[in-house]
């Protein structure tokens with residue numbers, strides 16, 4: 136209790152930048168024959184202006200957790216504080232008001248098929264004090280914001296999936312929320328449409344200083360838009376950090392799995408391992424994954440490995456991406472040379488803050504890749 140009190144004081148002294156605070160949130164479902172703990176003792180802080188990604192495999196508890204943020208799902212225990220309001224302590228009327236400041240969009244858009252696009256967007260404003268003219272202006276402004284000014288009188292069935300999600304976003308913004316919750320909002324869309332929706336969300340985050348929480352099972356989505364990430368497994372948040380941190384220093388195996396998928400290193404490695412013609416390993420050769428962050432580039436280092444250690448490097452796979460202005464590179468390489476020199480070369484790379492994971496091999500026959508980290 137004392138610790139929690141101190142936390143609030145610290146938060147207050149630091150300017151109270153937190154927009155969402157979950158404290159020890161648990162959700163248990165009781166069915167006829169069993170009890171399922173979908174979310175277990177989750178502490179999470181989302182700051183104003185964050186684009187916060189929650190990733191996890193199916194069944195990890197992501198949907199349940201995100202639904203506690205607007206109390207669509209009441210936690211079994213714990214505290215939910217949004218914009219400095221303790222939601223569980225509010226009266227039903229106060230909660231209705233607080234919820235207006237938390238918009239939400241869903242995988243399947245949830246539009247009303249029998250109403251026009253303009254009526255769908257206007258729906259959350261039906262009890263507002265706006266005049267007819269103000270309401271119409273508000274709807275026009277929202278549709279313009281999401282790039283659908285020409286669709287006022289269309290019906291949902293006449294729109295593409297991406298356009299439907301844009302309508303859902305406009306509707307979610309009708310009450311000028313401070314927070315937008317996105318529950319697998321791009322999972323039903325193709326990659327190009329996904330990118331355009333993510334670009335829109337990014338723009339809204341910047342333009343409106345909207346705090347966004349995105350739950351997804353796709354690290355690709357997180358990579359494109361999020362500033363911070365929490366990884367969920369079996370109801371718990373097992374790892375959390377800013378995007379670059381999570382991508383460059385993942386600690387938990389599940390996080391590493393997600394990242395390997397998002398950086399395509401997994402596919403690269405699989406292609407190499409399943410095509411023996413790509414892999415001509417000599418007895419002392421080392422097959423390794425090399426990762427680097429920031430200004431380091433692979434070329435001078437590879438030249439150095441040869442000039443100083445007479446180790447030659449054959450690059451089998453490589454990619455580089457920019458995450459929040461930080462370049463991150465991944466290579467799969469074969470190092471060839473004397474064993475003792477190889478070890479010196481690897482130690483040299485590690486001294487340059489380059490991560491090296493050896494993919495072990497035996498007598499040129501690769502079985503399952505067993506990774507050994509040198510650092």
Ligand SMILES: Nc1ncnc2c1ncn2[C@@H]1O[C@H](COP(=O)(O)OP(=O)(O)OP(=O)(O)O)[C@@H](O)[C@H]1O
Nearest residue numbers: 164166171173191192193194195196197198199200
């Ligand atoms: N209303 C409910 N009643 C009983 N069990 C539930 C209920 N809602 C969710 N669960 C269970 O809670 C666990 C977490 O589900 P949840 O939908 O939150 O996971 P998720 O990570 O969002 O997965 P998905 O992406 O597949 O929806 C699962 O085991 C699920 O079966």
